[in-house]
Amino acid sequence: MEVTCCGPSLPAASLASQYQLCMNARLLVVPQEGRTLAMYSLDDLTRPPVVINYSHVHRHSVVAMAMSESRDLLCSASQDMLAVWSDPTDPMADIFEIYANPGSGVYSYLGLSTDAAHCCLCVDNDVLVFSIKECRLAATLQGHIAPVTCCQFYSSTPLVVVSASEDRTFKVWDVENGCLLHQSAVLSGSPCISLAVCSDYALLAAGFSNGKMMVFDMSAAKGYRCLHQIDVMKEAMSLCNDSTSPTKETHQEPKTISSTPAWKGAVLGASSAASAISHSEECGGSVLSEGAYAVLGLSFVKDQHAQSMQPSSSAPAMTHDVEVSQKRLKSILATGGKLLVSTAVSVHSVSTSSWQIEGHANLRSPIALPPQLTGSGQSCSFVLPAPGSIYFIQHPSSKQIHCILSGAMIPGVNILQIRLCNVSGSKTAEPERSGGRAYGSTDTSSMSPLPAQDESPSVLTVLSSAPLSRTSVLRTPQLHPLAKSSPQDSVAAKKKSSVGSGKSKVAMSTSSSRSAVQDQPLTFKSTVKSSGYATAPRTKMFVPQMKATKTTVVAGKKTAGIRSTGLDSKATYPLSAACPIQIKTRLTINQRRTPINKILFSASGGTLACATSSKTVDIVRTPLCDTSKVATAAGHDGSVVDLSWATQSGRLLSTASDRSVRLWSAQDVTEPLLVFDRQRHSVASSVLKSDTKASVMSDGNAPFQKDVTHGRFYYMDEFVVVVSGNAFGLYMYHISSEKPDDIKRYRTLNRYKLVKQFNHSTAQHITSMSCVNSFNSYLILLGGSDKSLDVYDMNVGKSARLLTDIHTRPVYRVCQNEGSTFITHSSPAYDLFLTSAVSDDIKLWDLRESKCVRRYHGHQQRAHQLGLAFSPCARFIATASEDRSVYIYDIRQTAHLHRLSGHSDVVSDVAFNPKHPQLCCSTLDGKVSIYNDKC
Numbered sequence: 052m053e054v055t056c057c058g059p060s061l062p063a064a065s066l067a068s069q070y071q072l073c074m075n076a077r078l079l080v081v082p083q084e085g086r087t088l089a090m091y092s093l094d095d096l097t098r099p100p101v102v103i104n105y106s107h108v109h110r111h112s113v114v115a116m117a118m119s120e121s122r123d124l125l126c127s128a129s130q131d132m133l134a135v136w137s138d139p140t141d142p143m144a145d146i147f148e149i150y151a152n153p154g155s156g157v158y159s160y161l162g163l164s165t166d167a168a169h170c171c172l173c174v175d176n177d178v179l180v181f182s183i184k185e186c187r188l189a190a191t192l193q194g195h196i197a198p199v200t201c202c203q204f205y206s207s208t209p210l211v212v213v214s215a216s217e218d219r220t221f222k223v224w225d226v227e228n229g230c231l232l233h234q235s236a237v238l239s240g241s242p243c244i245s246l247a248v249c250s251d252y253a254l255l256a257a258g259f260s261n262g263k264m265m266v267f268d269m270s271a272a273k274g275y276r277c278l279h280q281i282d283v284m285k286e287a288m289s290l291c292n293d294s295t296s297p298t299k300e301t302h303q304e305p306k307t308i309s310s311t312p313a314w315k316g317a318v319l320g321a322s323s324a325a326s327a328i329s330h331s332e333e334c335g336g337s338v339l340s341e342g343a344y345a346v347l348g349l350s351f352v353k354d355q356h357a358q359s360m361q362p363s364s365s366a367p368a369m370t371h372d373v374e375v376s377q378k379r380l381k382s383i384l385a386t387g388g389k390l391l392v393s394t395a396v397s398v399h400s401v402s403t404s405s406w407q408i409e410g411h412a413n414l415r416s417p418i419a420l421p422p423q424l425t426g427s428g429q430s431c432s433f434v435l436p437a438p439g440s441i442y443f444i445q446h447p448s449s450k451q452i453h454c455i456l457s458g459a460m461i462p463g464v465n466i467l468q469i470r471l472c473n474v475s476g477s478k479t480a481e482p483e484r485s486g487g488r489a490y491g492s493t494d495t496s497s498m499s500p501l502p503a504q505d506e507s508p509s510v511l512t513v514l515s516s517a518p519l520s521r522t523s524v525l526r527t528p529q530l531h532p533l534a535k536s537s538p539q540d541s542v543a544a545k546k547k548s549s550v551g552s553g554k555s556k557v558a559m560s561t562s563s564s565r566s567a568v569q570d571q572p573l574t575f576k577s578t579v580k581s582s583g584y585a586t587a588p589r590t591k592m593f594v595p596q597m598k599a600t601k602t603t604v605v606a607g608k609k610t611a612g613i614r615s616t617g618l619d620s621k622a623t624y625p626l627s628a629a630c631p632i633q634i635k636t637r638l639t640i641n642q643r644r645t646p647i648n649k650i651l652f653s654a655s656g657g658t659l660a661c662a663t664s665s666k667t668v669d670i671v672r673t674p675l676c677d678t679s680k681v682a683t684a685a686g687h688d689g690s691v692v693d694l695s696w697a698t699q700s701g702r703l704l705s706t707a708s709d710r711s712v713r714l715w716s717a718q719d720v721t722e723p724l725l726v727f728d729r730q731r732h733s734v735a736s737s738v739l740k741s742d743t744k745a746s747v748m749s750d751g752n753a754p755f756q757k758d759v760t761h762g763r764f765y766y767m768d769e770f771v772v773v774v775s776g777n778a779f780g781l782y783m784y785h786i787s788s789e790k791p792d793d794i795k796r797y798r799t800l801n802r803y804k805l806v807k808q809f810n811h812s813t814a815q816h817i818t819s820m821s822c823v824n825s826f827n828s829y830l831i832l833l834g835g836s837d838k839s840l841d842v843y844d845m846n847v848g849k850s851a852r853l854l855t856d857i858h859t860r861p862v863y864r865v866c867q868n869e870g871s872t873f874i875t876h877s878s879p880a881y882d883l884f885l886t887s888a889v890s891d892d893i894k895l896w897d898l899r900e901s902k903c904v905r906r907y908h909g910h911q912q913r914a915h916q917l918g919l920a921f922s923p924c925a926r927f928i929a930t931a932s933e934d935r936s937v938y939i940y941d942i943r944q945t946a947h948l949h950r951l952s953g954h955s956d957v958v959s960d961v962a963f964n965p966k967h968p969q970l971c972c973s974t975l976d977g978k979v980s981i982y983n984d985k986c
Contacts, residue, residue, distance in 0.1 A: 440457045530784065776817070838855070
């Protein structure tokens with residue numbers, strides 16, 4: 052945020068801060084001494100003002116004024132009368148006397164409707180509403196038990212008024228129907244002194260004298276609930292402390308140390324005030340009272356920077372799905388507006404979509420004065436006096452924002468121009484690509500030179516067009532299949548290599564030949580088949596093969612048919628499908644009703660995996676309406692906490708609290724294909740039986756010492772990422788296609804090996820992790836126990852960006868917009884991701900700009916780590932809630948769209964079907980509910 056001074060201080064009455072100033076986009080009216088008003092033009096403040104003498108209208112001084120934004124209509128109120136000036140610039144214009152006050156009430160605030168047809172006046176504990184056209188009192192609003200501090204018109208049709216009082220409440224009145232719409236509870240321990248309304252987004256902002264600011268939803272259907280609360284006092288104190296912190300001086304200069312208060316800086320002059328430093332400010336500014344951080348001004352303004360999401364000129368033609376996705380992305384990233392919050396020491400800019408403070412300015416620091424206003428042709432700066440009241444106004448066409456400050460102790464009015472800086476990052480968008488699997492491919496003809504290892508990308512994006520660097524860990528070759536020799540051969544080979552050189556070569560060759568003869572099969576030089584005693588007795592002699600595999604001819608070659616993965620290349624996810632809110636069925640996965648921690652659909656959408664607290668993984672085939680099709684994968688010695696499906700192979704990773712990750716085949720879950728339970732590589736079972744524990748861990752291949760929280764497939768199933776403690780390891784693995792021997796079944800040919808281990812930059816524990824697997828991406832997102840988010844670039848092997856304090860508590864869930872294989876989005880859409888924390892809202896982030904673009908509220912998450920998910924079309928967001936409901940949000944709105952209730956326990960996780968508009972949710976009592984878009 053940039054703040055510049057528009058001109059010198061304007062003269063005003065001695066108690067101008069106690070008066071209500073008025074302005075519109077063109078004019079500013081300032082009360083003067085001797086019952087006169089000075090009208091200035093905001094376009095040119097050097098022009099002499101128009102002086103208005105109101106002695107013939109008001110017998111007392113004007114204490115409150117309001118001016119219409121549509122036309123130059125001025126309302127003035129004194130202790131004896133309320134008058135309306137049809138054109139204050141014309142002395143011959145009509146002046147209407149609306150109301151004469153016979154009593155001794157105190158006027159505190161005057162508000163004007165947007166159509167300039169009504170005005171409201173705060174008198175003691177009441178609010179008087181007048182009709183300007185009929186020049187009469189329309190209604191009296193009573194109910195506050197303390198003086199009313201401010202009032203605003205929310206809408207003109209119907210006529211709705213919002214009033215705030217020193218009783219720490221606000222009320223919403225329907226003047227036309229003569230009823231009270233809403234009365235808030237006691238909101239704070241301090242009075243409410245400022246209000247701002249925005250009818251376009253149905254928002255109400257209330258500021259309090261203790262430095263707190265609260266935002267409410269004005270929709271009656273939403274119950275006028277509180278959307279967000281900001282501690283402006285905390286933000287202002289941190290800003291002032293940062294600006295007054297001592298810096299290391301490179302050269303010594305004489306300085307002036309004065310005990311003069313900061314509000315007397317303007318009296319010393321522009322040149323001396325810039326060099327005069329208050330001793331109290333240099334000590335840290337701790338002498339400021341709590342009243343200095345009161346919220347004096349609030350205003351909703353439009354964003355001065357429009358988001359541009361134009362595709363690159365070299366981008367290929369977009370498909371219909373990509374074009375629709377890009378239009379939807381524009382509406383998501385479009386900033387709805389800003390909320391300006393001002394105290395006596397600072398001005399803050401708050402985004403109305405994410406409720407994040409995006410900019411601030413320190414009013415205690417010297418303000419720059421333009422060279423054309425100094426007279427000397429050189430720019431200088433001066434210190435603003437302490438303001439008593441602050442107002443904001445925005446020009447409707449140029450969107451220029453002016454801030455008017457009236458001095459609290461020094462007579463005068465200062466006008467500042469505020470420029471909201473564009474806090475977004477790089478606006479360069481990736482070229483749009485079409486096709487689900489083509490995202491991971493690169494064109495070698497137009498490939499740029501390979502980057503070095505220490506080079507970091509200028510713009511972070513999930514779909515990076517940069518090639519792999521020469522030293523990237525992702526270039527690690529895959530594990531080759533093990534030789535058919537037994538593990539004893541490798542052990543014997545190690546023993547032979549340790550034989551001393553004193554032995555003869557003949558003896559070594561003899562021993563090696565004997566061992567080779569002993570290890571060969573002794574019966575017909577082939578593997579002996581099982582005799583069949585261990586199997587069940589045969590009941591049928593012959594069973595015809597009804598589902599024989601077909602042979603397909605590809606390029607003149609015969610290939611044996613393989614089992615289908617369920618991926619239909621012709622199937623597409625409907626973009627215009629309705630939200631799945633129609634209940635289809637409720638299933639009880641297991642009879643013991645153990646909690647379900649996580650659910651996840653496979654890439655084909657034909658299988659649903661459920662991680663339970665009973666140390667098992669339940670796999671349900673589609674259609675999800677029969678529990679007889681449940682296959683249980685047992686083998687863990689702790690509660691299963693995480694799941695990850697492979698893209699095409701039908702394999703599943705399960706992570707449990709027993710510090711292990713197991714790899715399963717969805718077709719056969721009798722035993723795992725591979726167990727990740729050691730830090731460096733897999734260990735054959737025969738070696739574990741023959742060697743001691745010391746010899747096994749001699750090379751550092753010890754079991755995981757800390758809890759394993761996540762295990763995910765990565766880089767299109769080429770790697771597995773395992774998170775333990777504050778470190779995560781990148782593992783390559785090999786699953787053998789050979790069938791195990793019926794006799795030596797313990798000799799597995801599947802294995803894994805650690806490629807490299809990485810650590811979180813600042814956190815002691817990694818609380819959440821997310822990585823894209825359906826296409827090649829270099830980035831891995833890691834949430835830390837220090838409330839940070841670390842973005843790791845695996846192409847360069849280091850942290851690329853660190854976001855700090857993204858939530859009030861550690862992030863326990865990170866969800867990326869990965870889409871599915873049945874739908875295509877524009878490339879910037881994949882840079883969106885969600886984060887969630889206990890007792891906090893859900894935040895939507897844009898990775899390229901590294902900022903929060905939306906905040907979703909309304910659900911309950913106070914103790915449990917609940918799940919959330921993107922829909923494949925990226926139109927909806929579903930989250931679990933502790934009130935036994937599922938909340939569905941439109942990604943463009945902050946309030947929930949649907950609430951799916953009726954569950955018997957806390958909803959733990961949600962998952963969208965990647966192929967059909969279907970939503971699945973699980974509960975802590977072991978039940979699964981399925982919702983469709985149609986009945």
